[in-house]
Amino acid sequence: MQTYKMFINGEWVDTESGKTFATINPSTGEELGRVPQAGIEDVDKAVNAANQALPEWSKMTQSDRAKTILRFADLVEEHSEELVDLEVNEHGTPIMLARGFAAAAVDQLEYIACISRGLMGQVLPQSIPNTIGYLQRVPIGVCAVITPWNVPLMMMLSMIGPALVTGNTCILKPASVSSILGVKFTEILEKADLPRGVMNLVTGPGGSVGDALTTHPGVDMVRFTGASDTGKEILMAASQTVKKCVMELGGNNPVIVCEDANVEKAAKLQAGRHYGNSAQNCSTPGRYYVHENVYDEFVEVFANEVKGINVGLPWDEKTAMGPMASLQQLEKVEYYIKTAKEQGARIVCGGSRPSTPPLDKGHFLMPTVVADCTHDMTIVREEIFGPAACILKFSSEEEVVKLANDSEYGLCAGVWTENGSKAMKITDELRVDSVFINMPRMMTPEFPWGGNVRQSGVGKSDSVCGMEEFTDLKFICKSYS
């Protein structure tokens, strides 16, 4: 079994302590390989390296940094089979989906490189004669990038790409369960000829390695994606040295299906998208509110679609849904389904693990539809983050808007109606960062994601807005009298 290394100051190294831990193939429960378990002293070296590399990297021209990211995009394309292989084996992503992620990764990197050359500052209106005052975009500095396990490759590059291109230096800490993919990602990035110390990788648990990064005085910014509770811990830790924090956190996203919606289309498209990546996506709807007059039709069409989903080993080309990424996450979703049953919900399909080989060995859960839910049920109140969809009934628009907004999250929402003005009225009332009308959530690099609604995040990601988060606006005033 291979033991991997971390990347600090341009070299592949072991930890000072020599400790390692295993990552597991979620389809088989077998060990895939071992990675270093970093300690405070390793984090310290990585932060020092990033600080030393900062002056040179931040002063490089924007066009040279953009070219480095374009080289990286080419390398990702060249190495996409290895990346796909790891997404499949370390995360359990079905191979067809993993190939889509690899192609999207190249596209996103090209986008990042291109728009970076259009980032602008601002000249301010003159109020003192013979002076010019302007805002110049400058990098924040040393950026700790802490990623979740749920879409591992896309998460890493969507944060590391814009951080580097804008002149910051980085220390990546991938989620423990996706550590080997973090190593491969860094190996590929190394080939793009980055100066020493610009990109560093440390691996290990969030509680120790993540904490060492977020409390380190040499780190200027934390770019984090993960659970809201972890985000709160990081905000507290980072506040001691007043770091900039940008965070994409949890969601419990409502989708509203009105009486006048195209119900069949809504049910088919939403069901078709819901279980991709085993519904381990922050944008997956947590609550479908369906008008009482079209409720039965929606549940029937939705469940029929779900029954047709091919659950299987992720390396099988026919598989549409693979395992969950970890046993811990599987058990959490099983707990939500159990409490939903106890609280009176109806399991229309799924609800259990497959019992026949080979799926009985991995972290599989059959795609589940939970109907007749009520707003107070645990499964409706909390973020499920797994393959179970909750369906609830509503009777008026006023009621459904209130229910949709009654959440500690506010990441995104969906609205289905054939009435254009109703769609806009509901959209205006929803307290969320993004709304998708008559479509499930779609991602492209141009679209921003996240924002500042309730406990779903701080700051934007993706698009130009997400890139600007990695820059500060330095004010300069010059007299020419």
Ligand code: NAD
């Ligand atoms: P998590 O919060 O458990 O872990 C995320 C990362 O934080 C991991 O690398 C982990 O090791 C690290 N970490 C854990 N404790 C830490 C600490 N005290 N200090 C520093 N780092 C620490 O999240 P997860 O289980 O990997 O991911 C699932 C969550 O991520 C869900 O809540 C999901 O909604 C959220 N998410 C949100 C978005 C979004 O765009 N809003 C996208 C993807 C995932």
